[in-house]
């Protein structure tokens with residue numbers, strides 16, 4: 001199959017990237033500046049905050065202030081993660097353009113992550129999606145652990161397809177397929193996607209791959225061949241999931257942009273600006289830049305490189 005002409009990037013650094021940042025809480029002003037800088041690179045969709053319990057994820061506790069501090073750029077979607085109605089109400093007040101609910105293909109992971117079963121999570125999302133629809137807010141759905149679970153191990157593609165279909169039938173406009181712990185390999189990713197695409201149109205699917213085992217770019221190449229047109233990624237490869245020990249960040253946005261440029265696929269995003277933003281945020285956090293492309297393109301002033 002031919003590659004798509006265009007790919008939409010959904011930027012994860014402010015949410016998936018920062019939610020698990022060890023050490024002190026990242027200052028609200030730094031989060032705001034990160035999002036504003038990302039919006040200036042041409043990115044059109046930024047997951048800006050997470051309205052989850054601050055007891056569970058302390059780094060996201062200032063979601064309301066982060067959203068309030070943004071200089072909104074027209075044409076950019078600023079979305080937020082919402083696990084329940086309480087989270088949705090916060091996101092509505094904060095003016096989120098879009099929200100995202102999250103479940104998984106693994107019962108054990110769902111329990112650890114949101115303290116309920118897959119079935120209960122779907123029941124919880126029903127009134128949330130209804131309420132969001134009344135507000136005219138689109139809802140994205142995540143399915144985690146699609147290529148393996150830290151607690152359950154192997155995951156059947158049929159289970160990923162079942163949960164994805166349920167979320168679409170409930171009203172999500174898109175399903176983002178999460179390799180939460182980055183254990184997938186290309187043929188496995190293809191097989192999983194084929195199973196899901198038999199239940200949900202390919203045009204409503206996105207790839208959300210973490211890079212723990214260094215396979216994310218290879219996996220993305222494989223699913224691009226299958227027809228995926230939406231990719232979640234995180235500038236400087238920031239991140240990791242608090243309920244998946246050892247999981248590293250999403251594939252780096254810089255690395256995805258370089259790959260897509262090489263394949264002649266348009267994104268509308270300026271690679272050099274993202275590289276500069278990645279160096280800036282890693283310097284602020286005092287951590288290593290996880291993008292190979294950013295390191296290759298130089299100007300890396302992050303402190304431990």
Ligand code: HMG
Nearest residue numbers: 051052053056083086087113114115142144145178180241
């Ligand atoms: P719970 O303890 O079962 O919730 O947690 P509860 O309804 O019993 O409430 C307990 C307390 O939490 C109450 O406060 C509520 O008010 C409060 P208390 O009375 O004890 O003071 N609470 C909230 N506070 C703020 N915002 C809220 C909220 N809801 C309840 N929305 C809950 C259930 C879902 C809230 C909790 O498990 C939670 O917040 N989990 C979030 C976990 C998380 O954020 N994980 C990371 C994101 S998922 C991810 O990274 C994967 C993804 O990237 C895709 C991939 O890579 O696969 C998306």
Ligand code: MG
Nearest residue numbers: 016178180208
């Ligand atoms: Mg993730």
